[in-house]
Amino acid sequence: MKKLFKSRLFKFGLATVIVGGAAVYWLMPPMAKVESAEIGNGFKIKFKTNGTQIEQFQNQIWKPYFAKGVNMGATVPGHFPGELEISKDDYMRWFKMIQEMGANVIRVYTILKPEFYESLVRYNAKHQDNPLFFIQGIWSPEEQLIAGQNAFDPQVKQKFEKEVQDAVEAVYGNIDLDAEEHSGKASGNYVFNAGPYLMGWIVGTEWDPVMVDKTNKSNVGTADYKGDHFQSKPGANPFEKWLAEMVDITATTEANHGWQHPIAFSNWVTTDPLEHPGEPLVAEDMVSVDPTHIAAVDWEAGYFASYHVYPYYPDFFTFDKSFQTMKNVKGEVDSYKTYLHKLKEYHSDMPVMITEFGVPASQGVAHTGMLGRNQGGHDDKTQGEMDADMFREIHQEGYSGAILFTWQDEWFKKTWNTMYYDIPDRRAYWYNTLTNESHFGVLGMYPSKDDVIHIDGDASDWDKLDDKDKTKLDLHIDGFNGIWATHDEGYLYLSIKLSEPLDLSKNSIYFGFDTLKGGNRHAPQLQGKTLDEGLETLLEIGNQDKGQMMIASNYDFHTRLYGKLSKILPYDPKELQDDSGIFNPWKLVVNYLLEKPDSRVNHPFGDIGVGDMLRGSSDPQDPNYNSKAMWQAKGNELEIRIPWALLGFSDPSSLSVISYEDTGTKQFESEKVEGVRIVPWIVRKDSKEVVGLEGDNPYPVSQLPLYTWKRWEDVDVKYVERPKQSYSLMQEAMHEADQPVSK
Incomplete structure (x- = not known):
C-alpha cells in the first residue's frame, strides 16, 4: 500500500514538474533569433541603407530589400484607438494572414500595448526561417504642435523626447508604462524584446505646414544640430534642425540596447521638397520638410526618407499639368506615376519608401483623382485593382518599400466632409459607409449581419434570424404582400414580397422614410397624393441597374451647410421651407471654394452624388459579388439594405438623427x-x-407601424471579419515583387 502511494506521489510530482515547466515556458519570453551582422563597438545590425537601397543581412551576405507592407491600426469595431482592444489571438491570426498576402513588414504608428510585441515575438519564434518584421512609428504631440505653432516650445520638445524614449524601451521590452500617466495611450509591462524583428523607425506624423512655417519664422538663426548619430546639414531650416535632434535621440536611445536600425521621419506630399506649380491651395505648397537636409553620422544602419502619397490629394494630382507628363503601363496619362518619378529623382542618394498609399472601398467620397482613383466610392474589387496598380508603380520606380494603408477597417475614423453629420464619441459603434476613412482596410470589418443576410433577391436567409431579430411590418398596402425589417451596425434591411414580379420597365417602386416631424408630404414622386406626415428621405428604384436615395430639400444637410450657412451653393429659399415637395440627390462636398489669397487661383466648389443604390449581390460567395450592392429583386421578392447615414442617422446606436434645427x-x-x-x-x-397609397387623402403615414430597436453600446457591437477582394489582388501584386527594381 505504501509502495502504491509512493508511486502515485511520484507520478503527481512528475506531472507538477511538467506543468510547471510549461508555465515557465509560456511565462518566459522566447528569445528572438534573427541572423544579424556585427559592426564596430559590438552593435548588431539586420537592415541598413546602401546608396538608394535598403539591404537585409541574410545568409551571411547583404541583399537588397523591398519592404512589402501594411500599416496597422490600434483597434477593432466598437472601440476607439486609446482603448487598444486588439487581442493576442487577433494579432496571431492577422500576422499569418499578412504573411500569406505576401507582406514582409508591418508599420505601426505609435506604441501599442504589450500584447502586440509579445504576439510578434511568439509568432516569429514559430517562423524563424521567415520572420515578419515591423516598422515602429513614434507619435509626435500633434495637438500641442498645432496649438502652439512652435516645435521648439520646451514643453513640446520634452513631451516628444519622452515619447521617443518610451517607444524604444517598449520595443526592446524594457519599460513599465503606467496607465494613469498614459491615459488614452498604450500602457503596461513591456518585457518581450521585439527589437531584433524591427526593420526601422519612423519618427513623427504628417507635419502641419502652417506650424512648420511658423516654427521656422520663430526660430531664425537656430544653430545647426550636431548629435552623436545624426546632424542637420547646412541650409536646413529650423524645423528640420529640430527633427534632426528627434531622430538623433531615437538613435541614441536605441544604441543603449546594442542595435542599430535605419531611421526616417514621417512626411507627406504637403511638406515635400518638390514644387507643385498647379496646386491651387497656398498652404499645400507653403513649406518643405526636406529629408536630404539631415544626415546620419556614426550610424551604419543609415537613414531613409518616408512619404505618404495618395493619388487624389493635394489637388495638383488632378489639376497640375506639370504632373501629367508620364504614362503608365496601360498607356494612360498618370499623375501618380509622374509624381513618384519626380520624388524618387529628387532623393538621388538615399532610399525612399512610400509608407502610405491606397484608396478606400466606401459609399462616400472625399476627393476625386485622375483615372478614377477617388478617395472613396469604390467597391472592394476596384479598391484592390487600384491599390495593386499603385503598388506596382512604386516598385517599378525603384523605391525601397510600399506600405499599404491599411490592414483593417477602422470604424472610429472621421472624414472632413462627414464629420459634421455624426456624433464624435459614438463613431466606433456603427459602420458609416459615407465616412471613407473607415474603409481603407484590405481586411474588411463588416457589420454583424453581413454573413447572415445576403442581398441577392432570395429571402430564405431571413429564416435564420430569430423572431425577435426581425419585424413584420403590419402595413396592409396594395401591391405589397409583406414587408419585414431588421438592422445591424451598418444598415436597415428590408425584405419585401410584392403582389406581382417587379417589372422596372413598367413600374417604379418607392420607399419613403419618416423619422421626424416635418419633411415632404407631397412631391412629384407621389403623383398628386398627399401624406399626413412628411418624409425625410426617399428611395427610388426605377431602372434595372441602380436606385437612388434622396433627401427632402429642407432636411438636406448639404444645402443647409453650403447654401444657407456658408453661402457657397446657390439655392432657392423655398427649398428650405417645410413640405417643399423637392427631394434632392444625396451629395457630399469634395473640394471647397478656394479664392485668393488662400488660393493661387480661384478654384470652384465641388461636390459629388453619393446616393446611388446599386443592384447586385452582397453574397461574397457569388461570382458577381459587389460590396456596394444595396438591392436585388427576383420574381416578386425584393431585398434592400440602406446605409444608416443615407437615412439621416447621426448615430443609429442611440437612435439619433440629424435635426431640422438651424444651429x-x-x-x-x-x-x-x-x-x-x-x-x-x-x-x-x-x-x-x-x-x-389608396384610401384616405392625406394618406395616414402617422398611423403606420414604427420600426424600432434598442440602443446599443460598445459591448453590443458585433462585426464580421473577412478579407476583401482587395486582399487577393494585393496578394498577387506583392508576390510579383520578390526583388526590388534597380534604378
Missing part, C-alpha cells in the same frame, strides 16, 4: 427618435397610377 454653425444638432416609419408605393410608368 447657425457647421455642427448639426442630433435628436433622439423612436425609430423609422417606412412608406412604400408603386408608380405605373405609363399611366402614372399610384399603387399602395
Whole structure:
C-alpha cells in the first residue's frame, strides 16, 4: 500500500514538474533569433541603407530589400484607438494572414500595448526561417504642435523626447508604462524584446505646414544640430534642425540596447521638397520638410526618407499639368506615376519608401483623382485593382518599400466632409459607409449581419434570424404582400414580397422614410397624393441597374451647410421651407471654394452624388459579388439594405438623427427618435397610377407601424471579419515583387 502511494506521489510530482515547466515556458519570453551582422563597438545590425537601397543581412551576405507592407491600426469595431482592444489571438491570426498576402513588414504608428510585441515575438519564434518584421512609428504631440505653432516650445520638445524614449524601451521590452500617466495611450509591462524583428523607425506624423512655417519664422538663426548619430546639414531650416535632434535621440536611445536600425521621419506630399506649380491651395505648397537636409553620422544602419502619397490629394494630382507628363503601363496619362518619378529623382542618394498609399472601398467620397482613383466610392474589387496598380508603380520606380494603408477597417475614423453629420464619441459603434476613412482596410470589418443576410433577391436567409431579430411590418398596402425589417451596425434591411414580379420597365417602386416631424408630404414622386406626415428621405428604384436615395430639400444637410450657412451653393429659399415637395440627390462636398489669397487661383466648389443604390449581390460567395450592392429583386421578392447615414442617422446606436434645427454653425444638432416609419408605393410608368397609397387623402403615414430597436453600446457591437477582394489582388501584386527594381 505504501509502495502504491509512493508511486502515485511520484507520478503527481512528475506531472507538477511538467506543468510547471510549461508555465515557465509560456511565462518566459522566447528569445528572438534573427541572423544579424556585427559592426564596430559590438552593435548588431539586420537592415541598413546602401546608396538608394535598403539591404537585409541574410545568409551571411547583404541583399537588397523591398519592404512589402501594411500599416496597422490600434483597434477593432466598437472601440476607439486609446482603448487598444486588439487581442493576442487577433494579432496571431492577422500576422499569418499578412504573411500569406505576401507582406514582409508591418508599420505601426505609435506604441501599442504589450500584447502586440509579445504576439510578434511568439509568432516569429514559430517562423524563424521567415520572420515578419515591423516598422515602429513614434507619435509626435500633434495637438500641442498645432496649438502652439512652435516645435521648439520646451514643453513640446520634452513631451516628444519622452515619447521617443518610451517607444524604444517598449520595443526592446524594457519599460513599465503606467496607465494613469498614459491615459488614452498604450500602457503596461513591456518585457518581450521585439527589437531584433524591427526593420526601422519612423519618427513623427504628417507635419502641419502652417506650424512648420511658423516654427521656422520663430526660430531664425537656430544653430545647426550636431548629435552623436545624426546632424542637420547646412541650409536646413529650423524645423528640420529640430527633427534632426528627434531622430538623433531615437538613435541614441536605441544604441543603449546594442542595435542599430535605419531611421526616417514621417512626411507627406504637403511638406515635400518638390514644387507643385498647379496646386491651387497656398498652404499645400507653403513649406518643405526636406529629408536630404539631415544626415546620419556614426550610424551604419543609415537613414531613409518616408512619404505618404495618395493619388487624389493635394489637388495638383488632378489639376497640375506639370504632373501629367508620364504614362503608365496601360498607356494612360498618370499623375501618380509622374509624381513618384519626380520624388524618387529628387532623393538621388538615399532610399525612399512610400509608407502610405491606397484608396478606400466606401459609399462616400472625399476627393476625386485622375483615372478614377477617388478617395472613396469604390467597391472592394476596384479598391484592390487600384491599390495593386499603385503598388506596382512604386516598385517599378525603384523605391525601397510600399506600405499599404491599411490592414483593417477602422470604424472610429472621421472624414472632413462627414464629420459634421455624426456624433464624435459614438463613431466606433456603427459602420458609416459615407465616412471613407473607415474603409481603407484590405481586411474588411463588416457589420454583424453581413454573413447572415445576403442581398441577392432570395429571402430564405431571413429564416435564420430569430423572431425577435426581425419585424413584420403590419402595413396592409396594395401591391405589397409583406414587408419585414431588421438592422445591424451598418444598415436597415428590408425584405419585401410584392403582389406581382417587379417589372422596372413598367413600374417604379418607392420607399419613403419618416423619422421626424416635418419633411415632404407631397412631391412629384407621389403623383398628386398627399401624406399626413412628411418624409425625410426617399428611395427610388426605377431602372434595372441602380436606385437612388434622396433627401427632402429642407432636411438636406448639404444645402443647409453650403447654401444657407456658408453661402457657397446657390439655392432657392423655398427649398428650405417645410413640405417643399423637392427631394434632392444625396451629395457630399469634395473640394471647397478656394479664392485668393488662400488660393493661387480661384478654384470652384465641388461636390459629388453619393446616393446611388446599386443592384447586385452582397453574397461574397457569388461570382458577381459587389460590396456596394444595396438591392436585388427576383420574381416578386425584393431585398434592400440602406446605409444608416443615407437615412439621416447621426448615430443609429442611440437612435439619433440629424435635426431640422438651424444651429447657425457647421455642427448639426442630433435628436433622439423612436425609430423609422417606412412608406412604400408603386408608380405605373405609363399611366402614372399610384399603387399602395389608396384610401384616405392625406394618406395616414402617422398611423403606420414604427420600426424600432434598442440602443446599443460598445459591448453590443458585433462585426464580421473577412478579407476583401482587395486582399487577393494585393496578394498577387506583392508576390510579383520578390526583388526590388534597380534604378
